[in-house]
Amino acid sequence: MRATTLHGAFDIRLAELPDPQIHRPTDALVRVTAACVCGSDLWPYRGINESKPGQRIGHEFVGIVEEVGADVATVRPGDFVIAPFAWSDNTCRVCRVGIQTSCENGGWWGARDREGLPVDAGQGEWVRVPLADGTLVATPSVPPTELVPDLLTLSDVMGTGWHCALGAGVRAGDTVAVVGDGAVGLCAVLSARLQGATRIIAMSRHEARSAIAVEFGATEVVAERGEAGVARVRELTDGLGVDAALECVGTDESMRTALDMVRPGGRIGFVGVPHGVTVPIEELFGRNVRIGGGVAPVREYLPALRDLVLAGDIHPGRVFDLTLPLTDVAQAYAAMDQRRATKVMLLP
């Protein structure tokens, strides 16, 4: 099969690799029908995070189950399934408290499982899915093509935005600011609205992204950044600050922005993979600012979000603004790296 590999900074290739096979009775074999590139894939792509030459990449995909191991009970060949960005048993005690990304028996796409067996990554034609019952979420029937982008976001960005709003404890009536206008930030806007926020300030200076933010529920858009952005948000809230800030970038500047714009007793949700972020605990202490978030356990949220998508209530797939064939995966990375695309969908 063909699958994406990373060979160094800015060197993404589509490689010819052996077809995966069922290895364990809990495995499923999935033919990928849509995958995508994540903002977090850009860290190793840009050489900021270390990578091994030839390593597999990609952790967001949907597809059709082609074969299942003898112990798989919840998905069958022919099912359309959504894969969360981490695989998990969904039965261990950590999964049972809703943190499937810390599953005691789970792991990451493109890495190795606990017995050293390689696990496929998502940006390819086929994936052997370990712990299929605990990992995959099926739809009742194969969905119409137009819903595929919406369902694909549930692999990561929509569940991550949802987690960010939960981490910030967004409540009915809240005024919320969202830092970051990437796919996750946009999904955080949508999540804040679904969780009851009445005012949602999106921080964005990008016309197309701002438009989606507004479509997703943003009531105001602030184009300024850094201190000027904070000043503008404070002005919009009569100097008080927002009840909750959703940090969807992962840089020290974005966290600083979030911290500076919440009111005393405010709450910060954070889902941007932290790169050089420091959190001044004295400041959290002095102003009673709470901070919560992390690697989103999207598996936990997937069934409910799937139902919202299938009911036509939400269209998070609007974050995709470029679709390319898998053979053009290198172009997909370049487009996202250069901010020419918010999020790129890859079709086989």
Add this chain to the structure above:
Amino acid sequence: MRATTLHGAFDIRLAELPDPQIHRPTDALVRVTAACVCGSDLWPYRGINESKPGQRIGHEFVGIVEEVGADVATVRPGDFVIAPFAWSDNTCRVCRVGIQTSCENGGWWGARDREGLPVDAGQGEWVRVPLADGTLVATPSVPPTELVPDLLTLSDVMGTGWHCALGAGVRAGDTVAVVGDGAVGLCAVLSARLQGATRIIAMSRHEARSAIAVEFGATEVVAERGEAGVARVRELTDGLGVDAALECVGTDESMRTALDMVRPGGRIGFVGVPHGVTVPIEELFGRNVRIGGGVAPVREYLPALRDLVLAGDIHPGRVFDLTLPLTDVAQAYAAMDQRRATKVMLLP
């Protein structure tokens, strides 16, 4: 009047100072009938926090209202009142969201108000209370002497322990560990029980304090500290870790202990004034650990906690293990500094 002043490291004196007077129509004049020494008073006492020679000190007191300004409506001469450790208007928008310690018009005992007028501290005979309506909480009648220690804890330590448990989002059925066996830590044990925790592990190697922890609701006591303490707590929770950890010390070691003992998705409440504490954000991110707390807005919790005390439901005053006359205030500090006393009550 006589009031406590700090003149340098380990130099606490009882000084003769002018009697306070009503200056503003929102002031009340309170005759202090009981005060106490706070763990946080030990930071300047030990010279770790800066202080000015002769500065006033003490922020926990109860007393009898002797005189009120023309605009004071909620307390009258003769009322027994509890003062929170910060004064506030309780009407501004920050107070209305329950963060009276960040009141837009409030301040600290022993400092100056926004117009430069000095404000008395709590370890003295009299206190001019600014913004009396927003600051003081009265009891329906003058309480019996045996309830005074319980009510005095509502000035700070009980409300602070309560805030810690709230910051950690303690829920019914939770397993909670409390780091710190000072008065705040003990009150955090009591608060965790009141907020529904079913297992409460108190970290303490001090016999008398452990006994109070158990009386307050601790189901287990762990004497080990640091890594050994973490290992023991992990053992008690079958390797998983606790749902919530309450950090009631404020050192980097105690925060490290709290971080290491919470499960993935766990929550840390923190109320120890941070001294050299670093919070590794990557770790919070990777394990989805939430952190919340800060300078406790005890004014917010005072009416409800007062009612629990008056109903005889809680006895937080058990944290006092030494009572001294105000004239012996220097001995009170020394006893707490040398850990000969958990908390010292000062009577006029």
